[in-house]
Amino acid sequence: MTTNEYRQDFPILQTKINDEPLTYLDNAATSQKPQAVIDAMADFYAHGNANVHRGVYTLAAQATDRYEVVRDQVAQWLNAARREEVFFTRSTTDSLNWVVQTYGEQFVTAGDEIVVTVMEHHSNLVPWQQLAHRKGATLKYIGLTADGQLDLADARKQITAKTKVVAVAQASNVLGVTNPIKQLAQIAHAQNAILVVDGAQSIAHMAVDVQDLDADFYAFSAHKIYGPTGVGVLYGKYDLLSQLTPAQFGGEMISDVDWQTTEFAAIPERFEAGTPNICGVIGLGAALTYLQSVGLDTAQAIEQRLTKQLLTGLIAMPGITVYGPESPELHGPVVAFNVDNVHAHDIATGLDLAGVEIRAGHHCAQPLMRYLHVNATVRASVGLYNNSDDVDRLLTALESVKEFFES
Numbered sequence: 001m002t003t004n005e006y007r008q009d010f011p012i013l014q015t016k017i018n019d020e021p022l023t024y025l026d027n028a029a030t031s032q033k034p035q036a037v038i039d040a041m042a043d044f045y046a047h048g049n050a051n052v053h054r055g056v057y058t059l060a061a062q063a064t065d066r067y068e069v070v071r072d073q074v075a076q077w078l079n080a081a082r083r084e085e086v087f088f089t090r091s092t093t094d095s096l097n098w099v100v101q102t103y104g105e106q107f108v109t110a111g112d113e114i115v116v117t118v119m120e121h122h123s124n125l126v127p128w129q130q131l132a133h134r135k136g137a138t139l140k141y142i143g144l145t146a147d148g149q150l151d152l153a154d155a156r157k158q159i160t161a162k163t164k165v166v167a168v169a170q171a172s173n174v175l176g177v178t179n180p181i182k183q184l185a186q187i188a189h190a191q192n193a194i195l196v197v198d199g200a201q202s203i204a205h206m207a208v209d210v211q212d213l214d215a216d217f218y219a220f221s222a223h224k225i226y227g228p229t230g231v232g233v234l235y236g237k238y239d240l241l242s243q244l245t246p247a248q249f250g251g252e253m254i255s256d257v258d259w260q261t262t263e264f265a266a267i268p269e270r271f272e273a274g275t276p277n278i279c280g281v282i283g284l285g286a287a288l289t290y291l292q293s294v295g296l297d298t299a300q301a302i303e304q305r306l307t308k309q310l311l312t313g314l315i316a317m318p319g320i321t322v323y324g325p326e327s328p329e330l331h332g333p334v335v336a337f338n339v340d341n342v343h344a345h346d347i348a349t350g351l352d353l354a355g356v357e358i359r360a361g362h363h364c365a366q367p368l369m370r371y372l373h374v375n376a377t378v379r380a381s382v383g384l385y386n387n388s389d390d391v392d393r394l395l396t397a398l399e400s401v402k403e404f405f406e407s
């Protein structure tokens with residue numbers, strides 16, 4: 001199938017790159033935005049702009065309503081038990097740093113263990129690593145099975161009575177695997193540790209139910225789910241949130257300030273100091289409404305079909321190494337690979353000349369690159385607006401680039 005009725009919703013896909021049609025296959029880095037999101041944000045600035053939570057006038061009340069409706073939408077999207085368990089940040093990175101700066105600072109002490117996986121993005125690794133240095137805690141890693149999946153047997157070994165935090169990506173931004181979050185939650189909770197989930201690569205591609213997963217914290221970025229940059233979400237279980245001192249102080253997060261003391265506002269306002277990215281949050285709401293109208297199942301079906309086409313094409317090509325499971329059933333919409341004797345950046349530059357936009361580099365996962373004994377990989381990742389022509393164009397351009405370097 002070459003048609004994809006959703007392409008027309010994304011104006012950027014009409015763009016030409018190097019006189020070729022844009023073939024956008026870097027959805028893992030950021031997704032493109034549908035017209036509905038662009039319109040909602042333009043409409044807010046054209047007709048609805050006011051600050052939230054402070055004005056008594058109509059425009060301010062309307063802006064606050066629009067902002068708070070998105071909190072409800074996100075809470076429903078994640079199946080949070082209460083809307084107060086959701087608050088807005090700048091990004092996944094910001095959300096994860098927030099957990100480290102609050103829960104980590106308050107509860108991790110010398111001799112404790114923090115357990116991550118070898119596939120973590122730097123955002124879910126460096127903050128924990130730095131906390132471990134500050135506190136005298138130990139950072140431990142869960143390894144992989146031979147086919148590039150998380151090794152649950154190793155998880156059972158690494159997570160011990162000393163573990164305070166287990167921090168793991170729900171889906172890898174390199175290996176394309178989805179991790180067994182429910183089982184990890186059971187293992188972590190059996191040792192009285194909390195489970196922090198980085199949902200950056202999963203939120204747009206699968207239904208997420210934080211109660212079913214039993215995640216203690218769940219972080220994601222709006223820009224990976226067809227929304228704008230500059231907005232992130234952090235979900236936290238209410239009981240945990242109520243034990244935490246805010247990481248930032250200022251306007252909006254107080255209920256009373258005296259000369260020497262401050263009473264904080266209720267949760268979640270207490271965790272949203274200062275003017276938030278109101279327009280961005282409204283854009284996130286429009287993105288969720290859009291994805292709901294497409295249907296997550298429909299998006300998943302498109303992505304699974306294209307991932308299979310991509311994996312099959314790559315595996316059939318001589319001189320290509322694919323990372324992560326080769327079976328399409330086990331592989332999400334992110335496919336990392338290398339071409340023998342050609343640097344990933346040279347492949348990406350060659351593909352760009354054909355209008356094929358993919359990522360090359362370490363993907364902010366340098367420990368994983370070390371684990372795989374590579375410096376970099378090429379990475380193609382599909383979204384709901386891609387079609388089989390996009391994958392064909394990538395495979396055809398890749399053949400030409402390979403031939404060029406082989407000759």
Ligand SMILES: Cc1ncc(COP(=O)(O)O)c(C=O)c1O
Nearest residue numbers: 091092093121123173200201221
């Ligand atoms: C798995 C994973 N975690 C975290 C992030 C960080 O997201 P952001 O840059 O939006 O904070 C990314 C971004 O690529 C990611 O892929």
